[in-house]
Amino acid sequence: MAVKSHICLLGLIILCSLLTGTAGETRVFSSSGENVALACINALSDCTSTTWIYTKPRTSVTLELIHGGIKNKNIERAERLSLGSDCSLNIYKTTEDDHGRYTCQQYVNGQKHGTGAQIFLHVLHVSSSSTQTEMRSGSSVTLTCQLFSYEDSCSLFHTEDLQLFWVNQADVNLQTDSRYQILSSGQCIRTLTTILLNEDNNTELRCLVRIKNEIKTSASYIVNLGGKKS
The missing domain is CATH 2.60.40.10 (Immunoglobulins)
Incomplete structure (x- = not known):
């Protein structure tokens, strides 16, 4: 079913259709104006272990959106981001500037735990x-x-x-x-x-x-x- 790009009510998270790519990668599709939840498939029970990293398209520039379960408030779109109870990254009213690669990484006692799950968001x-x-x-x-x-x-x-x-x-x-x-x-x-x-x-x-x-x-x-x- 096609997903229309009508603006969703505040707090309603639209789970977009997924297309699984290679191992450890997921593709998520959204239209601008929608809310989207990016699932952290390797999340531990405690989201304080969770860090979300964004990689800007066509560059190697990375940005920490969530660190140890805490949102980075020093970024432009901070007010549109939140961490779900299942450690998912919620993006409110996506824009074309939100497209890119997102990595959910777990840290235990300061050490990486497992392989980071990569999600490619297409808008x-x-x-x-x-x-x-x-x-x-x-x-x-x-x-x-x-x-x-x-x-x-x-x-x-x-x-x-x-x-x-x-x-x-x-x-x-x-x-x-x-x-x-x-x-x-x-x-x-x-x-x-x-x-x-x-x-x-x-x-x-x-x-x-x-x-x-x-x-x-x-x-x-x-x-x-x-x-x-x-």
Whole structure:
């Protein structure tokens, strides 16, 4: 089932679909605006042994988010992070900047315990080329759907495994609709361009991520004709 990118209620954690990679690695898919819980599969009973480390994409820069069960309050997104009772890392209202590699490591008496569990968080985000006031009947709009992956090229996936595609409110694939021009810019980006009509107001367009015929997540865009209609 596709996961819509409606903002969740505070405190509700959305568990996104998982795709297991190689041993010790897990892939988690979310859309921007969702809450996500990253499970620490090697957690000990006492979360004071737990440290969560974030590795920024395409770099070797690492950042300790949680140390010994205590949140690092000196980072920009500290208010959106929390540690669950099961030692999971909870991220509130994910953004595209949250994508990357997360490692849950256990320390006992100051020594590493076991192998750190790695989680790759992929975030789907939809943006518009037009502001709300610029959107009106007769104007052109381009929506960009991008899956932010640990590597820009999405090289963690086989080409035949990963698909991004646009659908309307009735879940009809828009690739075959002549009203919409859909282009690919690399494996992880799909743009949709169309001329807006009066009846498009409040219409929902969704971009979905499908891997091996399984929908992992989706991101929605609601058309709002805020400008003067022709």
